[in-house]
Amino acid sequence: MAASARTLIRPAVLRTRKGKLVYWSVLAVALALFTAAFLVPLYWAATGAMKSSAELAQSPPTYVPAHWHPENYARAWREMDLTRYFLNTVLLAGGAWLIQLAVQVPAAYALSKLRPRFGNVVLGLMLVTLMMPATALLVPAYLTVVDVPLVNRNLINSPSAVWLPAAANAFNIYLLKNFFDRVPDELLDAARIDGAGPLGTMWRIVLPLSRPILAVVSILSVVAAWKDFLWPLLVLPDPAKQPLSVFLQRVAQDTPLNSLVAGLVMASLPLIALFLVFQRQIIAGLGAGCLKG
Amino acid sequence: MATAPLLEKPVSPPVTAERERRAARLRRSVREHLTAYGFLCAAVVLFALFSWWPIIRNVLLSFQHVNFATGSTWAGTANFEKLFDDPLLATAWRNTALFTAYALVLGFFVPFLTAVLLNEFRHARAYFRVLVYLPVMLPPVVVALLWKWFYDPGPGLFNEVLRTLHLPASDWLDSSSTSLLSLVIVSTWANMGTATLIYLAALQTIPGELYEAAELDGANLWQRLRHVTIPQTRFVLLVLLLLQIVATMQVFTEPYVMTGGGPEDSTVTVMFLIYRYAFVYNDFGTASALSLLLLLVLAAFSALYLRVTRGAKED
Numbered sequence: 001m002a003a004s005a006r007t008l009i010r011p012a013v014l015r016t017r018k019g020k021l022v023y024w025s026v027l028a029v030a031l032a033l034f035t036a037a038f039l040v041p042l043y044w045a046a047t048g049a050m051k052s053s054a055e056l057a058q059s060p061p062t063y064v065p066a067h068w069h070p071e072n073y074a075r076a077w078r079e080m081d082l083t084r085y086f087l088n089t090v091l092l093a094g095g096a097w098l099i100q101l102a103v104q105v106p107a108a109y110a111l112s113k114l115r116p117r118f119g120n121v122v123l124g125l126m127l128v129t130l131m132m133p134a135t136a137l138l139v140p141a142y143l144t145v146v147d148v149p150l151v152n153r154n155l156i157n158s159p160s161a162v163w164l165p166a167a168a169n170a171f172n173i174y175l176l177k178n179f180f181d182r183v184p185d186e187l188l189d190a191a192r193i194d195g196a197g198p199l200g201t202m203w204r205i206v207l208p209l210s211r212p213i214l215a216v217v218s219i220l221s222v223v224a225a226w227k228d229f230l231w232p233l234l235v236l237p238d239p240a241k242q243p244l245s246v247f248l249q250r251v252a253q254d255t256p257l258n259s260l261v262a263g264l265v266m267a268s269l270p271l272i273a274l275f276l277v278f279q280r281q282i283i284a285g286l287g288a289g290c291l292k293g
Numbered sequence: 294m295a296t297a298p299l300l301e302k303p304v305s306p307p308v309t310a311e312r313e314r315r316a317a318r319l320r321r322s323v324r325e326h327l328t329a330y331g332f333l334c335a336a337v338v339l340f341a342l343f344s345w346w347p348i349i350r351n352v353l354l355s356f357q358h359v360n361f362a363t364g365s366t367w368a369g370t371a372n373f374e375k376l377f378d379d380p381l382l383a384t385a386w387r388n389t390a391l392f393t394a395y396a397l398v399l400g401f402f403v404p405f406l407t408a409v410l411l412n413e414f415r416h417a418r419a420y421f422r423v424l425v426y427l428p429v430m431l432p433p434v435v436v437a438l439l440w441k442w443f444y445d446p447g448p449g450l451f452n453e454v455l456r457t458l459h460l461p462a463s464d465w466l467d468s469s470s471t472s473l474l475s476l477v478i479v480s481t482w483a484n485m486g487t488a489t490l491i492y493l494a495a496l497q498t499i500p501g502e503l504y505e506a507a508e509l510d511g512a513n514l515w516q517r518l519r520h521v522t523i524p525q526t527r528f529v530l531l532v533l534l535l536l537q538i539v540a541t542m543q544v545f546t547e548p549y550v551m552t553g554g555g556p557e558d559s560t561v562t563v564m565f566l567i568y569r570y571a572f573v574y575n576d577f578g579t580a581s582a583l584s585l586l587l588l589l590v591l592a593a594f595s596a597l598y599l600r601v602t603r604g605a606k607e608d
Contacts, residue, residue, distance in 0.1 A: 006501025008517055009413055010508060027414055030421075037482070038424040044450050045439050059448040060456065107336035116329030122337060129344040131595035136587045137545045139580045140347035140354060140570050146361075148342065166341040173336065198328050227432045229546050234572065245434040249550055252438055261442065264435045271430040279423065284508060288489055 011233060049262035056257050069258075070240035077263035080251065082244075089243040089267075091230065093225035095159055096166040100221045101214070103167040108176030109202045113188060123177070126170040134165070135230065141165060145235050166225060172217050175285075180206060187284035216285035219278055226271055351588065354581035365578075372582040384558050385566040388473060392562060395477040396541040401534060404485045408492035409522060426486035433483065435600055437550035440479045440568050441466065444551075469559035476547045476560060484540075488533050495529040496522065514551070528601075535598040539591050563587050571575075 013019040048056060049072055051065045076082070111119050134141065145155045147163075155161035183206055192200045207214070229245045236242050239250065244267040252260055275282060330337075355372055358367045371397060376382055411421050428436065443450040444465035452462040465475045503521045523530070545564040548554055554561040554569075563583065571580035 006504050007412055007496070007499075008409070008504060010504075026410075027416060030410060031417060034421060034424050038427055039373070041439065041443065041450070041482075042427070044443070048442075057448055060453050061448045061450065086373075103335045103339060106333065110329045110332035114325065114332060116326045116333065119329070119333075122333065125345065126336075126340055128539040129340065129348070131592050131599075132344070132348050132588055133543055134344075134593060135545065136567075136584050136591060137344075137347045137351055138351040138564075138567060139577050139584055141343055142571070143350070143354070143359075143577065144342055144347055149346065156323065164339055168337070168339040168343040170340075170344075198332070200368065202332075220351035223430065229432070229434050230549075230568075245432050249434050249437060252550075257442065260438065264438055267432045268435050271432070272427065275427065275430045276423075283422075283426070283490055286490060 035253060045261050045265050049076070049265055050259050051258055053256055053258055072258050073262045073266065076259035077266065080247075080255065080263050082263060082266065084240070084248045085244045087241065088241060088247075091221050091247075092159055092162045092243050095163045096225040097218055097221045099163045099167045100169065100172060101218065104169065104172050104217070105175055105207070105214075106202070108173045108180055109198075109206060111173070111269060112116060112177045112180035113183075113185070113202075113206070114198060124174075126173060129168070129170050138230070138234070142234055156235055157238045157241055159241075162225070162232055164230075165231070166221065169221075172220065175211070175217060176213060179210055183209055212281070212284070215281045216276070219281055220285055221276065223274070224284075310578055325453070337544060354578060355585045357578050357581075359577035359581075363427050368578055372578040375576075375579050376582050381558060381561055381566060385563045386562055388559065389544070389563045391473055392477060392544055393538055393541045395474055396480060397520070397534070398535065399477055399481040400485060400488065400537055403481060404488035405492050405530065407485070407489050408496055409518065411489070411493060412496045423488065425489050428483045429486040431483065433546045434550055436479060436483045437547050440482075441531060441551045448598060467556060469555075469557040472556060472559045476544075476551060478545065480541070480547055488537070491529060492526065495526045499525045514552050531601055532598065533596055535601065539594050539598070542587070542594075555557055 009019075014023055031172050033274060041090060047065055050069050051062070052067060053071075055062060055066055095253045111123050112130075145161045147154060155164070187205055188201050192207050196204065226243075227245070228243075229249070233249075237248065239247070242250070244263075248260070248263055248267060255263070320512050326544045354365075356368055356370070358368045358371070359365045407425065411418065411425075414421070446452055446462065446464060446467060449465075451465065455462050464471055466472050498592055499522065504517055505526065507517045507521050543564050545568065548560040548562055548565050549568070553558040564587070567580050567583050567587070570583065
């Protein structure tokens with residue numbers, strides 16, 4: 001439908017012989033360029049991992065491996081002990097995801113539907129943190145994790161050092177609150193008359209209606225945790241506890257190139273799979289992200 | 294005295310009833326507020342610990358000598374003096390500004406022109422969309438390590454492509470004149486998908502009648518782009534411009550993984566210098582002083598962003 005809407009070029013022009021010729025040649029050039037720019041690097045990595053070390057080091061490089069070594073992937077997985085680092089990453093991303101939902105959904109629900117006194121002040125204070133990017137607050141955030149105020153706990157090398165700061169995400173709360181705002185109050189009143197408490201109302205009325213936004217927030221949080229580098233680098237100095245990103249960077253110098261590249265490819269596959277499955281939600285989340293700020 | 298009960302009796306029931314009703318309402322209101330704050334408390338505690346207190350503490354730390362063993366002491370402006378004596382400070386700001394400028398030229402125009410082009414296509418749209426967004430899903434460390442290999446002057450992919458096209462080879466990361474630009478190219482490749490898809494969504498909301506009207510007035514392709522497409526997407530363009538400035542000014546992973554700040558400090562960025570002060574030299578006070586400067590600059594752009602988006606909402 002959107003495809004037939006009028007754009008820069010007049011549809012009638014595209015139906016002429018010259019118009020068709022120009023359109024198809026521009027399309028062909030664009031297809032070639034885009035494939036070269038975005039798919040060739042990935043092809044280069046996926047096949048490079050299957051070359052022998054000697055072939056990988058030769059100049060000029062080969063475009064297609066002269067000898068295929070698909071077993072390089074299995075060997076790299078074994079030698080780099082990737083099971084451990086995948087599990088570490090899953091633990092960090094999964095925990096961050098669960099804690100984020102457990103903290104952000106009730107908070108957004110309270111701000112949207114229970115509307116306590118000073119609720120808007122709290123929301124405002126949360127939104128202000130969007131102006132102070134977490135990266136630039138690296139030093140005080142790190143010192144907080146080293147010695148958590150009031151409870152005096154050191155979270156270094158604990159997964160909660162990654163999980164807890166991830167939950168203090170104003171952007172997700174804002175997305176959730178905006179969505180909850182559109183759930184009609186009459187539905188909630190009806191549930192209350194039927195004797196449901198605020199928790200029951202949230203759980204049985206609001207959450208089932210909010211699946212699209214919960215999907216968006218879930219994907220955003222898992223992807224962000226999987227991609228993160230600087231923060232886990234700082235708070236997880238114990239090599240046995242690091243996620244893939246920190247591990248791969250740490251061993252990059254001392255690993256044979258084909259094994260390293262195999263590791264890089266395998267570390268990206270879960271996110272690529274996630275993207276191919278959840279394209280629609282991911283692209284929806286991106287629009288919500290920037291324009292309604 | 295004797296009349297008091299007489300007077301009180303007829304009056305008292307409504308008073309106590311009113312009082313009770315008021316008390317009940319107060320109890321209910323207190324209970325509702327307590328419930329609401331119960332739902333909010335986990336978030337408030339985490340924000341206090343990991344956002345609000347760090348913002349305040351960053352200001353305090355920049356005026357302190359931080360010492361884990363003996364406790365921190367006040368430093369006055371010593372951290373700032375030390376910072377301004379460091380010749381790397383100017384280098385880091387210059388590199389960051391240059392990185393942001395390059396990133397805007399590439400990361401701003403390339404996605405916009407890409408989106409305008411893709412919007413004209415009637416075929417393979419899904420393929421283009423998936424392709425351009427794919428790198429956004431890759432972990433930045435993976436992208437940085439892969440591109441470090443592609444940039445390799447010997448067996449690297451890029452010089453091979455240049456050789457095939459009979460173009461002169463480049464030193465990419467190994468020369469201080471090209472290193473920063475090489476990092477910007479990686480970062481643009483990795484991130485342009487987001488901006489492209491947002492522009493694409495904005496372009497699809499432009500009413501086709503505007504183009505028809507412009508064409509009837511005799512506007513050629515360039516004039517239609519200049520007078521219809523750009524004004525109609527001006528808001529999105531401005532918002533993404535500001536967001537990109539804020540994001541690129543925090544660049545860290547690419548220089549850390551790909552160049553380590555070199556060659557000849559040509560890729561030392563502000564975040565890189567903050568990291569070095571804090572986690573290499575263990576000088577958290579000076580690192581905080583530099584963070585404060587960065588925060589002030591970023592907050593200025595964020596404030597601008599807020600004004601722009603709020604202005605748009607009121608329109």
